[in-house]
Amino acid sequence: MDASGDRIVGLLVRCRFDTGDVNMFTGYGSVTWDGVTYLGAGQALSIGEAGVTSGDDIPGLTITLSGLDPEVIALAELEEFQRRRVTVLLALFNDQGQIETADVLWDGIADTMDSDDSPDAATTTLGMEPRSMELGRKFPFYYLPEDQQRRFPGDRFFDLVQAIQNREDTWGRP
Numbered sequence: 001m002d003a004s005g006d007r008i009v010g011l012l013v014r015c016r017f018d019t020g021d022v023n024m025f026t027g028y029g030s031v032t033w034d035g036v037t038y039l040g041a042g043q044a045l046s047i048g049e050a051g052v053t054s055g056d057d058i059p060g061l062t063i064t065l066s067g068l069d070p071e072v073i074a075l076a077e078l079e080e081f082q083r084r085r086v087t088v089l090l091a092l093f094n095d096q097g098q099i100e101t102a103d104v105l106w107d108g109i110a111d112t113m114d115s116d117d118s119p120d121a122a123t124t125t126l127g128m129e130p131r132s133m134e135l136g137r138k139f140p141f142y143y144l145p146e147d148q149q150r151r152f153p154g155d156r157f158f159d160l161v162q163a164i165q166n167r168e169d170t171w172g173r174p
Contacts, residue, residue: 026041048061
């Protein structure tokens, strides 16, 4: 956390995994913001730089946890992390260590996880891509009963589409 005038600037990180959320911040102790409690990771939590590019390149962001127990790294590697949402907030703390305000600095999707479980410097780095990358992906969905059943089991709406697609109606004819 850095001092800025009489305020302290810090980062809140919220990772939403299947087994539960992991909420950390770049300080010590614990703080609560918007109903979520963040545990302090201090110097063990570092966030990479998000660059600005031109053209088709969209930069990512990395979060690194260092000084971890190798067993914790092994558990992290078993977690299903890809395509899970990660949000980084920029927070202003008062001199008592309470959050005054916070705003989204980064909203992305977890992509890669690299681990180094050496005894002297055990680290885990989570690589993320921005959520805007989702806009360029094609999601195969067709207006077929099978696709509708996968998304909404029991819904029979598209069963009628195939029955009426080649039907010739005589609307308004004698």
